[in-house]
Amino acid sequence: xYRLKYDPPAEAVxxxxxxxxxxxxxxxxxxxxxxxxxxxxxxxxxxDVMRMVITEHATAVLLIGHTLKTITxxxxxxxx
Numbered sequence: 001x002y003r004l005k006y007d008p009p010a011e012a013v014x015x016x017x018x019x020x021x022x023x024x025x026x027x028x029x030x031x032x033x034x035x036x037x038x039x040x041x042x043x044x045x046x047x048d049v050m051r052m053v054i055t056e057h058a059t060a061v062l063l064i065g066h067t068l069k070t071i072t073x074x075x076x077x078x079x080x
Contacts (some may be wrong), residue, residue, distance in 0.1 A: 002064070002070060005072065006073045007010045007073060010060070010076045014076050020057060021058045024055040025058045028055055033071060037064075040062060043061055050063060057079050058077060
């Protein structure tokens with residue numbers, strides 16, 4: 001199991017999202033903590049480190065730290 005961490009600006013965006021966007025994103029993060037490669041998509045080059053979560057109302061860029069088993073949320077974009 002991986003541990004989720006946030007960059008402070010990304011956490012502020014997640015906290016400000018309406019429930020319709022926040023809840024699916026939270027569920028996607030939980031899935032990523034169980035299996036980060038299966039629950040995410042490559043971001044840029046497919047290096048198993050920079051990954052992306054895409055939901056109906058938001059996207060998030062993640063940094064996967066396989067050695068320490070961490071997932072850092074770097075950026076969240078609200079799609080409306």
